[in-house]
Amino acid sequence: MSVLVVVECDKGEVKKSSLEVATYGAQLAAQLGTSATAVAVGEASDASLAKLGEQGITKVLYDKEPRLKDFVNNAYTKLIATAAQQEDAKVIVLANSNIGAAVGSRLSIRLQASLATNVVELPKTEGGQFTVKRGAFSGKAFSDVVLNGERKIIAVKKNSIEAQHEAGKTAEVVAFAAQLSDADFADAPKQVVMQDQAGGILLPEAALVVSGGRGMKGPENWNLIEDLAKALGAATACSKPVSDVDWRPHHEHVGQTGITVSPNLYIACGISGAIQHLAGVNSSKVIVVINKDPEAPFFKAADYGIVGDVFDVLPKLTAAVKELG
Amino acid sequence: MKFLVCISNVPDTTTKITFTPDNKEFNKAGVQFVINPWDEYALTRAIELKEANVGSTVTVLNVGEADTEPNIRKALAIGADDAIRVNAAPKDAFFVAEQIAAIAKEGSYDVILMGKESIDYNGFQVHGMVGELLGIPTVAPAMKLDMSGNTATLEREIEGGKEIVQVATPFVASCQQPMCEPRIPNMRGIMTARTKPLKVVPATGDAPRTEVKEFALPPKKQGVKLIDAANAGDLIKLLRNEAKVI
Ligand SMILES: Cc1cc2nc3c(=O)[nH]c(=O)nc-3n(C[C@H](O)[C@H](O)[C@H](O)COP(=O)(O)OP(=O)(O)OC[C@H]3O[C@@H](n4cnc5c(N)ncnc54)[C@H](O)[C@@H]3O)c2cc1C
Numbered sequence: 001m002s003v004l005v006v007v008e009c010d011k012g013e014v015k016k017s018s019l020e021v022a023t024y025g026a027q028l029a030a031q032l033g034t035s036a037t038a039v040a041v042g043e044a045s046d047a048s049l050a051k052l053g054e055q056g057i058t059k060v061l062y063d064k065e066p067r068l069k070d071f072v073n074n075a076y077t078k079l080i081a082t083a084a085q086q087e088d089a090k091v092i093v094l095a096n097s098n099i100g101a102a103v104g105s106r107l108s109i110r111l112q113a114s115l116a117t118n119v120v121e122l123p124k125t126e127g128g129q130f131t132v133k134r135g136a137f138s139g140k141a142f143s144d145v146v147l148n149g150e151r152k153i154i155a156v157k158k159n160s161i162e163a164q165h166e167a168g169k170t171a172e173v174v175a176f177a178a179q180l181s182d183a184d185f186a187d188a189p190k191q192v193v194m195q196d197q198a199g200g201i202l203l204p205e206a207a208l209v210v211s212g213g214r215g216m217k218g219p220e221n222w223n224l225i226e227d228l229a230k231a232l233g234a235a236t237a238c239s240k241p242v243s244d245v246d247w248r249p250h251h252e253h254v255g256q257t258g259i260t261v262s263p264n265l266y267i268a269c270g271i272s273g274a275i276q277h278l279a280g281v282n283s284s285k286v287i288v289v290i291n292k293d294p295e296a297p298f299f300k301a302a303d304y305g306i307v308g309d310v311f312d313v314l315p316k317l318t319a320a321v322k323e324l325g
Numbered sequence: 326m327k328f329l330v331c332i333s334n335v336p337d338t339t340t341k342i343t344f345t346p347d348n349k350e351f352n353k354a355g356v357q358f359v360i361n362p363w364d365e366y367a368l369t370r371a372i373e374l375k376e377a378n379v380g381s382t383v384t385v386l387n388v389g390e391a392d393t394e395p396n397i398r399k400a401l402a403i404g405a406d407d408a409i410r411v412n413a414a415p416k417d418a419f420f421v422a423e424q425i426a427a428i429a430k431e432g433s434y435d436v437i438l439m440g441k442e443s444i445d446y447n448g449f450q451v452h453g454m455v456g457e458l459l460g461i462p463t464v465a466p467a468m469k470l471d472m473s474g475n476t477a478t479l480e481r482e483i484e485g486g487k488e489i490v491q492v493a494t495p496f497v498a499s500c501q502q503p504m505c506e507p508r509i510p511n512m513r514g515i516m517t518a519r520t521k522p523l524k525v526v527p528a529t530g531d532a533p534r535t536e537v538k539e540f541a542l543p544p545k546k547q548g549v550k551l552i553d554a555a556n557a558g559d560l561i562k563l564l565r566n567e568a569k570v571i
C-alpha cells in the first residue's frame with residue numbers, strides 16, 4: 001500500500017500546485033506509515049522530477065511517451081490507473097486543477113474510489129475513518145466529508161498547503177511504460193494555444209495577485225495594475241464586468257462564476273466587493289482594498305485598506321515596492 | 326441530434342450561507358434557488374444548436390426532490406422541449422452521476438451538456454464521472470462548442486491556455502463562459518412551459534461513496550487596518566514586515 005501523487009509538469013518544470021500536492025502526499029504517507037510515489041504527466045525533465053525528493057517523494061514514475069506532453073484525458077487516466085495498480089495505491093492525490101479534476105473524476109469510477117475535490121487540509125484518519133475538509137459554497141463555507149471507499153482520491157485546492165523544500169533530498173526517477181495504444185489518444189487535442197501570461201505567472205497558481213475593477217475606468221489604465229504586479233512578481237486579475245466588456249481577457253475574471261484564487265496576497269483596486277466577487281477571493285490569506293468610497297463593502301473583507309483614488313495610490317505603491325528591492 | 330442538459334438547483338449567488346444548529350445541513354430557510362449559473366451556458370448553447378439543426382431536441386434533467394420543479398420549468402420556458410426529474414435527494418456526486426448516466430443511456434442522447442461546476446458543493450466532477458460511466462469522452466471545462474454533423478469542435482480551458490478538441494457523438498461537455506449569452510425566459514416561453522412534459526422517475530444505482538459530516542463557516546476577519554492615502558507606501562512596509570507576504 002502506498003500514496004500515489006500525480007504531478008503535472010510544464011516546459012520541463014513541476015508546476016507549483018504539484019509541489020504542493022507532492023508535499024501533501026508525502027505528509028499523508030507519513031501519517032499513514034507508508035511512502036509516497038509520484039507519477040509525472042506533461043513535459044518533465046529527469047532533473048526536476050528527482051528534485052521532488054525535497055517534498056518528501058521517494059520514487060517518481062515517468063512514461064516518456066511523447067504524446068503525453070499535452071493533456072489527453074483518456075491516456076492520462078489509464079496511465080495513472082496503471083500506476084495506482086502497480087503501486088497498490090490506496091490514496092491518490094492530485095491538484096484541483098482542470099487536469100486533476102478531469103482525470104480524478106474518471107479514475108474514481110474506474111477504480112471505484114471515493115473522490116473529494118477542493119480539499120484544503122490533511123485528512124483526519126483516527127479510528128479507521130477518513131475525513132477530509134473541503135471548500136464548499138464557492139468559498140463561503142467548508143465541509144468535513146467522510147470518504148467511505150477502500151480507495152480514495154483527493155484533489156488538493158491550490159495554495160492551501162505550503163510546499164516543503166528539504167534541500168539535498170532526491171527522488172529516484174523510474175522509467176514507466178503504461179502500454180498506451182493509439183485508441184487511448186483518440187481524444188488528443190488538435191491544437192494547444194497558450195496565452196501570454198503577464199510576467200509568465202499563472203493566475204490560478206499565483207501567490208500574489210493584483211486585481212482591477214470598474215473603478216480603473218478603462219483598459220488604457222491597466223498599465224497601473226501591470227506595473228505594480230510586475231514590481232511584486234504578481235499575476236493580474238479583474239472583476240466580471242471588466243472582462244464582460246473586454247477590457248481584460250476572460251481568463252482573468254475571478255469570482256463565483258470565474259476563477260477562484262487563494263493567494264497569499266490579493267490587492268483589489270477599484271472593485272466594490274460584491275458577494276459574487278468575494279466568493280472567488282475570500283480564501284486569500286491577506287486582502288488589500290484600494291477604493292475611493294469608504295463605504296465600499298470590500299473593506300469589510302479586507303485586512304488592509306486605503307481609502308483613495310487608484311490613479312494616485314497605485315503609482316505610489318509601485319514606487320514603494322521598487323524602493324524595497 | 327438529441328441534447329441532454331443537466332441542471333443543478335443551487336442557492337442564488339447573493340445567498341448568505343448558514344447551516345442548521347447542528348451544522349449538519351445547509352439552512353434553506355428564506356433562500357432563493359436558481360439554475361446553477363454555469364448550467365445556463367449549457368442550456369442556452371443546446372437550444373442554439375437545436376435551432377441550427379432541424380429535428381433536434383433538448384431535454385433537461387435534474388436529480389432532486391419536488392422543490393426543484395420551478396427551476397426545471399424555467400429551463401423549459403427558456404426553450405428546452407421536455408424534462409426529466411429523478412426523484413431523489415442528490416446524496417453525492419457519484420450518486421448524481423449514476424442517475425445521469427442511466428438516463429443518458431436509456432434515452433440514447435448524442436450530446437450531454439452540464440455546467441463546469443455546481444456553486445453549492447463545487448464538485449467539478451459529475452461530468453468526468455458520467456463520461457467514464459458511459460465510456461465516452463468528456464470535455465471539461467469547455468469555452469466553445471460547435472457541431473458539424475456528428476462531430477463537435479470544442480475549446481477546452483487548461484491552466485494558462487486552451488486546447489482545441491474534436492470529438493464524435495456521443496460525448497459529455499461541461500460549459501462555461503464565453504460559450505454563449507445565457508437566455509432568460511420570455512412571456513411566450515413561460516406560457517408554453519406549463520404544458521411541456523416533465524417526467525418524474527425513481528432513482529437507481531449504488532450507495533453514495535462520500536458523506537458530509539459537518540459544515541463550517543470560514544473564520545471571521547479581524548477588521549481592516551486603514552493606511553492614509555498620502556502615505557500609501559507604508560502599506561508595502563506593512564505587507565513585508567507585519568503580514569510577511571511579500
Ligand atoms: C449570477 C452572478 C454572478 C456573478 N459573478 C461574478 C464574479 O464571478 N465575479 C465578479 O467580479 N462579479 C460577479 N458578478 C457581478 C457582481 O455582482 C458585481 O456587479 C461586480 O463584481 C462589480 O464589479 P466592480 O467591483 O468592478 O464594479 P463596481 O461595482 O462598479 O465597483 C467599482 C468600484 O470602484 C470604486 N472606484 C471608482 N473610481 C475609483 C477610483 N478612481 N479610485 C478608487 N476606487 C474607485 C467605486 O467606489 C466602486 O466601489 C456576478 C453577478 C451575478 C448576478
Ligand SMILES: Cc1cc2nc3c(=O)[nH]c(=O)nc-3n(C[C@H](O)[C@H](O)[C@H](O)COP(=O)(O)OP(=O)(O)OC[C@H]3O[C@@H](n4cnc5c(N)ncnc54)[C@H](O)[C@@H]3O)c2cc1C
Binds near residue numbers: 441443448451
Ligand atoms: C438537501 C440537499 C443535500 C445535499 N447534500 C449533499 C451532500 O451531503 N454531499 C454532496 O456531495 N452533495 C449533496 N447535495 C447534492 C449537490 O447539490 C449536488 O447535486 C451533487 O453533490 C453534485 O454536486 P457537485 O458539486 O459534485 O457537482 P459538479 O460536479 O460541480 O457539477 C457539475 C455539473 O453537473 C450537473 N449536476 C450536478 N448536480 C446535479 C443534479 N443534482 N442534477 C442534475 N445535474 C446535476 C450540473 O450540470 C453541474 O453544473 C445535496 C443536495 C441537496 C438538495
